[in-house]
Amino acid sequence: MSMVVTQLSEEKLRQLEADLAPDVVRIRARVGEDWSEHPAAFFKVILSDAASQPAQLKDVALAVEDRLDEEFGFDWSELIPYVRFRSESEQANLKEEAWD
Amino acid sequence: MGLAQDFLTQANHLATHEGANPSQAALRRSVSTSYYALFHLLVHDAALRWQGGSLAATTGLERAFSHGSMKNGSVQFNNMHWEDWHGVIQAVPDEIRNVAKAFTKLQQQRHIADYDNYLLWSSTDVRTVLTTAASAFANWEGIREHPLA
Numbered sequence: 001m002s003m004v005v006t007q008l009s010e011e012k013l014r015q016l017e018a019d020l021a022p023d024v025v026r027i028r029a030r031v032g033e034d035w036s037e038h039p040a041a042f043f044k045v046i047l048s049d050a051a052s053q054p055a056q057l058k059d060v061a062l063a064v065e066d067r068l069d070e071e072f073g074f075d076w077s078e079l080i081p082y083v084r085f086r087s088e089s090e091q092a093n094l095k096e097e098a099w100d
Numbered sequence: 101m102g103l104a105q106d107f108l109t110q111a112n113h114l115a116t117h118e119g120a121n122p123s124q125a126a127l128r129r130s131v132s133t134s135y136y137a138l139f140h141l142l143v144h145d146a147a148l149r150w151q152g153g154s155l156a157a158t159t160g161l162e163r164a165f166s167h168g169s170m171k172n173g174s175v176q177f178n179n180m181h182w183e184d185w186h187g188v189i190q191a192v193p194d195e196i197r198n199v200a201k202a203f204t205k206l207q208q209q210r211h212i213a214d215y216d217n218y219l220l221w222s223s224t225d226v227r228t229v230l231t232t233a234a235s236a237f238a239n240w241e242g243i244r245e246h247p248l249a
Contacts, residue, residue, distance in 0.1 A: 035211035036171050052224045061228045080175070082208050083228075090222040 007031055008041060012071050020067065023051035023060050025088055028099060034080060043068060043083040044099045052087035061085055104144060107137035108233055115226045127221040128213040134233040135210035138203055139170070141237060145244055171207055174200040195243035202236035 008029045017027055026046040034040040051060045065083050068074070074081045091099050114130035115122065178200050192200075209229055212219055 034208050038171075038175065040208075047224065054227065057224065057227055058231050061231065075178075080178070080204060080208075082205060084209075085224050085228050086222045087224045090224055094220050094222060096220055 008072060016067060016071060020064060022048055023056075024048075024064060026099075031079065034082065039079050041072065041074070041079045041081045043081065045083060045085050046091055046099060047085055047087055049087050049089050052085070052090075057085075102144075104137050104141035105237070107133055107140060108237060111137055111233065112230055115223065115230060120223075122223060124221060127223070127226045130226050131206075131213035131221065131229050132210045134229050135206040138199075138206055138233055138236050139167075141240060142170070142199075142203065145240075167207065171204065174203040174207075178204065193243055193246060195239040196246065198239045199236045199243070202232045202239075205232055206236075 008031060013027050013029055017024055024045060025048055028044040030042050032040055032042060045064055047057075047060060050056065061083075064085075065081070068081055068083065072079075072081070086094070086099055111130045111133035114126050114133060118126050178197060206229065213221065
């Protein structure tokens with residue numbers, strides 16, 4: 001019988017923030033279901049303004065996603081990871097609580 | 101790649117043509133169009149492979165592909181191995197896994213962009229969606245003749 005993961009380790013998330021700094025400022029995560037009701041892990045990642053620049057963004061985003069896959073074992077998990085990114089300035093403008 | 105590539109080009113245009121502060125409408129349409137670009141790329145190639153290329157036949161088959169069934173297929177190919185219909189375990193090439201993962205991600209983002217009016221999008225977010233779509237196109241180009249494709 002497989003176990004459904006209901007939450008992600010806060011300790012791992014804080015360690016990831018530290019490891020990926022200064023590009024990564026903050027990571028918020030929750031477990032839920034995607035549009036097709038498949039178990040999923042949702043990440044909201046705030047990046048520094050510098051890391052969000054077009055010339056850096058692709059590599060930074062890929063590095064973050066690879067680390068999340070590695071730390072939480074998504075290649076072997078039933079959870080599908082969905083990662084969204086926003087810069088510090090964008091969040092300062094949009095002010096969405098879920099990203100704070 | 102025809103129409104699919106045009107959709108991807110349009111997705112890029114939608115994300116950038118309003119300048120430094122694009123509207124939520126433009127960002128959402130860019131996300132949605134990115135998904136449909138990949139959807140059409142995969143459906144068209146699948147229809148061509150099965151029907152040989154007549155416009156009428158491929159159009160009919162393309163319409164049979166549903167978003168849900170393609171999601172289920174993509175989730176299977178997210179894994180490193182796939183059991184085929186004869187029970188044979190086959191290794192899934194990295195390029196196919198990358199396309200499958202991209203399709204799954206883009207489908208979820210498209211769902212949010214098209215149906216959740218309360219979640220906001222940023223240019224950074226949409227640029228990563230566009231990158232995901234572009235990478236999937238590049239991966240597909242390199243693997244489209246593979247038996248598992």
